[in-house]
Amino acid sequence: MIKPIALSLILFFCLSQCTPKTKSRLNQNTQQITLNEPPMESTKNKVPLLTKTEEQWKAELTPQEYYVLREKGTEPAYTGQYTDHKAIGIYVCKGCNSELFRSNSKFDSHCGWPSFYECIDKSKITETIDWSHNMKRIEVTCSHCGGHLGHVFEDGPMDKTGLRYCINSISIGFKSIEKTDSI
Ligand SMILES: [Zn+2]
Numbered sequence: 001m002i003k004p005i006a007l008s009l010i011l012f013f014c015l016s017q018c019t020p021k022t023k024s025r026l027n028q029n030t031q032q033i034t035l036n037e038p039p040m041e042s043t044k045n046k047v048p049l050l051t052k053t054e055e056q057w058k059a060e061l062t063p064q065e066y067y068v069l070r071e072k073g074t075e076p077a078y079t080g081q082y083t084d085h086k087a088i089g090i091y092v093c094k095g096c097n098s099e100l101f102r103s104n105s106k107f108d109s110h111c112g113w114p115s116f117y118e119c120i121d122k123s124k125i126t127e128t129i130d131w132s133h134n135m136k137r138i139e140v141t142c143s144h145c146g147g148h149l150g151h152v153f154e155d156g157p158m159d160k161t162g163l164r165y166c167i168n169s170i171s172i173g174f175k176s177i178e179k180t181d182s183i
Helices: 002-017 022-026 030-035 037-046 054-060 063-069
Strands: 089-093 099-102 125-130 137-142 148-153 164-167 172-176
Touching: 054 063, 099 164, 099 172, 125 148
Parallel strands: none
Antiparallel strands: 089 099, 089 172, 125 137, 137 148, 148 164
């Protein structure tokens, strides 16, 4: 009884690891497509839904916004407009206006960039291993437009999630909200 279950789990795991290979998945038979349904659901937001040409992005964003959002740059520490921002509201993606973080999840990390211990919804962001600068970090991008937001680290407040979403101010905008109970 145990063996078939174990084999099924191994098969499911292998298939779930292959989900980014969209083309090969589409060529698989009906049974395999059925098995792939849960991973397809969980990874569909990993693909940016909003696609624009580089020319369009350059026309819509300032050079500094383009550098951070589209070229994965980083704004200098302690220079962003939201590092010490305390207002109540929602932080949105500068590239597509997708709602990303609530002000009540923002905390003083003293790292020089706006920091949040959680995002509004995990589907709103995509986390990818980033090996740049001889470091292993987890990059955070907007799931809707693919814009680079920052990185997430495991040194956030332990009484919350333990995570620190370290986000460039220039990658986000802010929508003020009057009622605290509405966020
Ligand atoms: Zn976006």
